[in-house]
Amino acid sequence: MIGIGAFALTPKMSIAKTGDNSFELVAGLSDLKLYKEDAAPSSLWTYNGIAPGPEIRVKKGERIQVKFTKRLEEPTSVHWHRIRIDNKMDGVSGLTQEPVQPGESFLYDFIAPDAGTYWYHAHNKSWNEVARGLYGPLIVTDPEPVFDKDHDLILVIDDWRLGPDGALDIASIGSMMDWSHGGRLGNWLMTNGEIFPKRRLNAGEHYRLRLINASNARVLEINPNQIGAKVIGYDGQTLEQPFEVPYTPMLLGPAQRIDLVFTPKSGESYALQEISGTKPYPFAGFESVGEKTASNNPLLPAPNSIPEPDLINAKTFKLEMTGGAMAPLGDAVYKGQKLDGNLIRQSQQVWAFNGIANLADDPFFSIEKNQTVIVEVINKTAFLHAMHVHGHHFRVIERSESEIDEGKPWRDTFMIGPVQTTKIAFVADNPGKWLFHCHMLEHAAAGMTTWFMVS
Numbered sequence: 001m002i003g004i005g006a007f008a009l010t011p012k013m014s015i016a017k018t019g020d021n022s023f024e025l026v027a028g029l030s031d032l033k034l035y036k037e038d039a040a041p042s043s044l045w046t047y048n049g050i051a052p053g054p055e056i057r058v059k060k061g062e063r064i065q066v067k068f069t070k071r072l073e074e075p076t077s078v079h080w081h082r083i084r085i086d087n088k089m090d091g092v093s094g095l096t097q098e099p100v101q102p103g104e105s106f107l108y109d110f111i112a113p114d115a116g117t118y119w120y121h122a123h124n125k126s127w128n129e130v131a132r133g134l135y136g137p138l139i140v141t142d143p144e145p146v147f148d149k150d151h152d153l154i155l156v157i158d159d160w161r162l163g164p165d166g167a168l169d170i171a172s173i174g175s176m177m178d179w180s181h182g183g184r185l186g187n188w189l190m191t192n193g194e195i196f197p198k199r200r201l202n203a204g205e206h207y208r209l210r211l212i213n214a215s216n217a218r219v220l221e222i223n224p225n226q227i228g229a230k231v232i233g234y235d236g237q238t239l240e241q242p243f244e245v246p247y248t249p250m251l252l253g254p255a256q257r258i259d260l261v262f263t264p265k266s267g268e269s270y271a272l273q274e275i276s277g278t279k280p281y282p283f284a285g286f287e288s289v290g291e292k293t294a295s296n297n298p299l300l301p302a303p304n305s306i307p308e309p310d311l312i313n314a315k316t317f318k319l320e321m322t323g324g325a326m327a328p329l330g331d332a333v334y335k336g337q338k339l340d341g342n343l344i345r346q347s348q349q350v351w352a353f354n355g356i357a358n359l360a361d362d363p364f365f366s367i368e369k370n371q372t373v374i375v376e377v378i379n380k381t382a383f384l385h386a387m388h389v390h391g392h393h394f395r396v397i398e399r400s401e402s403e404i405d406e407g408k409p410w411r412d413t414f415m416i417g418p419v420q421t422t423k424i425a426f427v428a429d430n431p432g433k434w435l436f437h438c439h440m441l442e443h444a445a446a447g448m449t450t451w452f453m454v455s
Ligand code: C2O
Pocket: 079, 081, 082, 121, 123, 255, 388, 390, 435, 437, 439
């Protein structure tokens, strides 16, 4: 079932760029074949006709303008996943902006303060819109990038769910079974819209691989050691030093990114595999050309400067995650009303944060600008989650009952398993209304969404 993939490993470029740092994104319908030749075409929703959408690449500190036009019937908005952005540009329908209506446009205009690997995606009914293809890579480079364009490779990974005809399974989008379990899991893993794409790389040269998990809910399991690669960044933030992952598998949850540095050796071919299934599934291949051996260690991009949390003077807030299959939600508050277990299920809500399902009028907490916040997240559900904070990067400062130990890097999305408690800390330095939600998009829709206010 593995295609003979062309030697291409970059999202197809399209006409996104319309001028210096001006881009145009048009959300519309497209018929693409996901299962390839003999498949039925899928009716996807895409940016500029392709999935993933076009690569947006800018330099750190520069201003970006994206004219977004909507040609779909459903309203939508675009979220710039974890750029430290002006709140008005965060693209969250119903919180930071009104959704863009069919035929309308919206100008996103912001500065990208940090270099790194980011992505953009629809943020109105994301469980539906992202599952249909509304996402793409957003790369912010250093003013003088250490890895030039040929040595800087993006891998946007998505697990589509296909039906028996090889087309996107649309009927199952929104299935309550998915919402109350592990989210919508696919059965067809693609990288940059290709099946197991392969690329020739020069032996002895250093490459940066930017892995982006664009799945609705799939936690990818990978082992960078398979290709001798080291981690140089998480969620867009570069580490001080390359990290050789001492355990396997390494989890790449929905919305998370990992940057790797990889140096192919002469005469070798390599495959990065997804290893959660019974059989490893290769999703990106590399073949080396030439005879060179590396003569130096890779230079690394400089870390961004993000304000360090002041743990001594921090304010702590607790977030209890409840609900889902195996630990059903009892009474919970939804849209300001206390509902009993039955009624809440009828409202398609099956998860809650501190007893509240989904966005409430009142924030989870309000905080003054520049105050350090610690959020203690207690997972009382039987599932793994991928918790994401908008507008801020945090450090994971404590994990209980978890074997993951990656130090305390900056993150924007952290994984939390059943019965685990995790503490994160960040300086709330960005005023506005910010979402805090599970990035398993079905969980977010079914209750795991809240927000906080920085004034
Ligand atoms: Cu990428 Cu609210 O998320």
